[in-house]
Amino acid sequence: MPSAETSRRVRHIVGRVLVYGALLLWTFICLFPIYWTVTTSFKSAVDVTQGHIIPFVDFMPNWKGWRSLGLSPDTIFEISTPRTEFISRFENSIITSVGASLLAVILGSLAAYGLSRFKYRFWFMRNDDILFFFISQLILPPVVLALPFLVLYKDLALLDTQIGLILLYTLTVLPIVIWIMRDQFNSIPVELDEAALVDGLSVWGAFLRIILPIALPGIVAAFILSLVLTWNEYFFAALLTGSDAKTLPVMVASQTGSQGINWWSMAALSTAAIAPLVFVGILLERYIVKGLATGAVK
Known part of the structure; x- marks a missing residue:
């Protein structure tokens, strides 16, 4: 046996x-x-x-x-209208997604630090209630907000503009960034803030010089999550843009013709759209792992 x-x-x-x-x-x-x-x-x-x-x-x-995008070896050095359009949509996606993600991380980090370190009281709401209020904004489906944003953006002349998409995308991902960064700041001992204040730093000095460097993995994790969500967003990009600010997801969805869907063109566009996110993920992998290890992403 x-x-x-x-x-x-x-x-x-x-x-x-x-x-x-x-x-x-x-x-x-x-x-x-x-x-x-x-x-x-x-x-x-x-x-x-x-x-x-x-x-x-x-x-x-x-x-x-x-070849249908002007990106094949035999067409890359020739004048190509599809390639010009692709580059324009690619630039729009980069500007709107990176801009919105940076703005959301900046505002979200400030809000999350306040919710983590200070006690607030707004009517019957306390810190946890305020945090839940932020995250509850994700309950609303985007289609409910379509008409209000369409009317608002028309009055503010923000239709078909990059700044309009940046502001909207920032509002979209801001609750997620606040939720992530609040957990990140909660994992950092309050004694570090107190020691910095004793050493003569202001609250802003303690936040910028002590807390932010420690919270960098969580910030990067929040930025990457925001970047992925805004880069792949289609509904509002299709609704609020016409020709100038149209992004890659809208261009991918438009690869249809009288004979049906041009799968090869759509696949080439999708591959080109996926590649930057894969590159960013590989480049910032160690920060993502650190952010996950410290509880930055749940």
Whole structure:
């Protein structure tokens, strides 16, 4: 009969195989849409309709999707109207998403620090009630706000402007940033603030010179989450823009023609839209991990 030590090792090995097998399966499920999108950008219409998946086995890759955007090797140095439009939409997405994320992180960090370090009383509301009020703004579906924002932006001449999208996106992600940063500041001992005040720093000095550097991982995590949400936002971008401030998600959704959806063009656009977020995630990975480890993201 096998010894107890042998049985324990067998159970340990089987357990690890099951765990890693489940992780690999979940990784495949999560990454398959990205793989499908990237490979579809190199397919022809027949390959798309027949569901060919594996390059060089099921189909031969071609540059049809990228050629339709003027981004293929044979068109990249030529004048291309689609490429000009793509660059314009790409710039709009960068300006609006980065601008809104930075503004939301700045305002959200200030609000979260106040809710974490000071006691507020507004009528019957205390700190936790104020925090819940902020996060409760996410309960409203965007379609409910469509008409009010449309009328407001028309009166303020903010329709089809980058600043209009930046302000709206900031309001959209601000509750999430406040929620994240409040937990981040709560994880930092109050004694650090008190020591800074004893050393002669003001409240602003303690916040900027002591607390913010410690909370940097949480700030980066909040910024990346805001960036992803604003970069992928479609509804308000389609509603409040016409030609000047239109973003990439709107351009991706417009890849339809009289014969149906141009899957190869849509896939190429989607791949180009995904790439910056992947690059930012890889570049700031260590900050994201630190933010998760300190409880910045729940």
